Amino acid sequence: MTDDLCPREAEVLRAGESGEWTPELKAHLVTCAACREVQAVTQVLRAAVDDEPASVGAPAEDIWWRAQWQARQEMRASAMRPLDTLERAEPLVALVAAATLLVLRGDAMASRLVAWATSDAAGQAMQALMPPALLPVLMLGALLGGLVLLVGLGAVVAND
Numbered sequence: 001m002t003d004d005l006c007p008r009e010a011e012v013l014r015a016g017e018s019g020e021w022t023p024e025l026k027a028h029l030v031t032c033a034a035c036r037e038v039q040a041v042t043q044v045l046r047a048a049v050d051d052e053p054a055s056v057g058a059p060a061e062d063i064w065w066r067a068q069w070q071a072r073q074e075m076r077a078s079a080m081r082p083l084d085t086l087e088r089a090e091p092l093v094a095l096v097a098a099a100t101l102l103v104l105r106g107d108a109m110a111s112r113l114v115a116w117a118t119s120d121a122a123g124q125a126m127q128a129l130m131p132p133a134l135l136p137v138l139m140l141g142a143l144l145g146g147l148v149l150l151v152g153l154g155a156v157v158a159n160d
């Protein structure tokens with residue numbers, strides 16, 4: 001960069017911006033290093049400004065698409081939110097229902113389970129192997145486990 005300033009630099013700057021060069025100014029440019037530097041800089045700036053619509057166009061479109069995509073995602077997320085809550089609450093509801101059932105009808109269910117378990121060969125074999133008092137507990141545990149498994153499967157299926 002030259003340190004020498006030229007009183008015509010502003011003129012060169014304007015000519016560089018507008019692209020309108022007088023023959024006289026062109027002649028001055030040949031002889032003045034400071035003005036050539038100004039002209040070079042304005043040319044670079046002009047080129048950058050000319051390129052701007054093209055280089056900004058793609059990102060602008062990109063931003064628009066990204067905004068559209070995000071809006072769609074948010075719309076879908078808000079539409080799915082009640083369903084998500086329901087799905088998340090499903091195991092809890094099942095457990096509460098099972099617990100309520102056990103509390104209200106626990107004895108009846110246990111005796112029915114014992115009756116069912118002792119009604120076939122497998123049940124009789126099981127009863128022979130373990131203390132009868134333990135059987136209802138095991139059966140209820142299996143029932144609860146089965147319920148949780150079913151609810152889990154239901155949630156997995158609902159997610160697809």
Ligand SMILES: [Zn+2]
Nearest residue numbers: 006008032035
């Ligand atoms: Zn000059």
